[in-house]
Amino acid sequence: MEKKKALPILFAVMFLVMSGFGVIIPVIPFYAEEIGATPSQLGLLMAVYSLMQFIFAPLWGRVSDRYGRKPVMLIGILGLSLSFFLMALSSELWMLFVARIIGGTLSAANMPTAMAYVADITTEEDRAKGMGMIGAATGLGFIFGPAIGGVFSQASLSTPFYVAGTLSLITSLFVLFVLKESLPATGTGEGRERPSFWEAFKGTTSILFILNLCVSLSLAGLEATFAYFAFQKAGLQPTELGIIFMIMGFGSALVQGGLVGRLSKKYGEGAVIQGGIIVSVIGMGLILTLDNFLTAAIFLTIFGMGNGAIRPAVSSLLTKSAKGAHGNITGLLSSFDSLGRILGPPLGGLLFTVSIGFPYISGMILSVCALLLFQVYRMKAPGKKSFEA
Known part of the structure; x- marks a missing residue:
């Protein structure tokens, strides 16, 4: 094939x-x-x-x-x-x-x-x-x-x-x-290079895993509390919320399937990661001001489009450093995503009980942390084409 x-x-x-x-x-x-x-x-x-x-x-x-x-x-x-x-x-x-x-x-x-x-x-x-x-x-x-x-x-x-x-x-x-099968016959079995389990999580690549955890935490916290937040702020019902999440999903899919590749090829994955984080911070900040169905749909979609751009670009950067053992590094990345889905909902729920806006403020803080982490990564791994803007 x-x-x-x-x-x-x-x-x-x-x-x-x-x-x-x-x-x-x-x-x-x-x-x-x-x-x-x-x-x-x-x-x-x-x-x-x-x-x-x-x-x-x-x-x-x-x-x-x-x-x-x-x-x-x-x-x-x-x-x-x-x-x-x-x-x-x-x-x-x-x-x-x-x-x-x-x-x-x-x-x-x-x-x-x-x-x-x-x-x-x-x-x-x-x-x-x-x-x-x-x-x-x-x-x-x-x-x-x-x-x-x-x-x-x-x-x-x-x-x-x-x-x-x-x-x-x-x-x-x-x-x-x-x-x-995507691996050649000579690339499987005993003869294939198999780095140690945690080899992928060392040096500068570890920064990208932690960055991805911050992004996953902010998304999971939002998903766990948005229904309650939107009801208290705008009286939105489950049917309306379903439509809003559907619109957000289409927006995110459009960005991932149509824009991430083009933007990464033209500007580099680094620019896409930074742009995605900035857009998601803006979207989350706007969510705090929603007051009806339309604003909820627009603001959540802005967040979803920004958030959706980050993961593919991070995955691309990480696999470029994998030296052929792509499964080792993508497995660790998926594990960090799961960790965010484990910790994010209870953390978001706890913050929501303190103040309904806290999960979104904390999400913005986590996203800013992710942006700062990428700057550290960029300084430690200079000169790569993937960082060009």
Whole structure:
């Protein structure tokens, strides 16, 4: 398969994967409640998934460096499918927890392997474009998936889980028969260079991981509290919030799929990272002033477009320093994303109880910290084309 044809196929795979994941999002709180989960237990049910991804994403990325991207991606997608079917069949709360643990452990293979696949098949010049397409596929999946889940939930609360499991099975067949391995045959197995696990997290690259954690924390804190904030500030209802997040998702996908690659090629990933952080800070500051549906949609979309530009550019920079072991470094990056999703919601909720604006003020502070971290990174790794503005 020509490399230029592989990227659209991978885009389709990740869109289907994330659509399947998104199907259960609007249903799982009600499904868990029906089984008997309390709000605190629901929080743990959501957190345990991110915890497993935090632990296992680096391991799967490293496995994909040795044995290839395709088999690891198949494990991740089939694991996701298994977890959905187990959830659909759950009649006790502990069964839901088991399903989420299995899902988090196995599906942790998907994102780092997809990013490593992109790094394998793209030149350094086009790397950010490829990473942006994966981000766009993820964002679009999270838009269409919940809408599908909402429709099928009318039949029963378990039906969306069966739909998600079936969609994941279909996706695994697509991967098996259409997607080609991105590593050459001589690049897998014992002969492949395998740096030590934490080798990726040392020197100047460690700054980019911490920068990404700051960005992930600010996003997770916003997502956890925005519904309450928008209701208190503008009386927005769940249906309106769903539309607002859909608009934000489209804006973010547009930036990742259409602009990140072009801007990175012209100005360098460094300029895109800095610009994305600045735009997200502006958006978060504007969110503090929202007072109706229109301003909420505009301000949240501004934030989403800025935030969406950062991750693909960071991924591109990191994989350029990976010396071929792309899975090792993308696995660690995914792990830091998961850490942000674990810590961000409780931190945002705690700050919200103090003052409804604090999660957004703290998000702005975290983003400024990320900007300062990038300046440190830039000084420690001077002269790279990726920093040109």
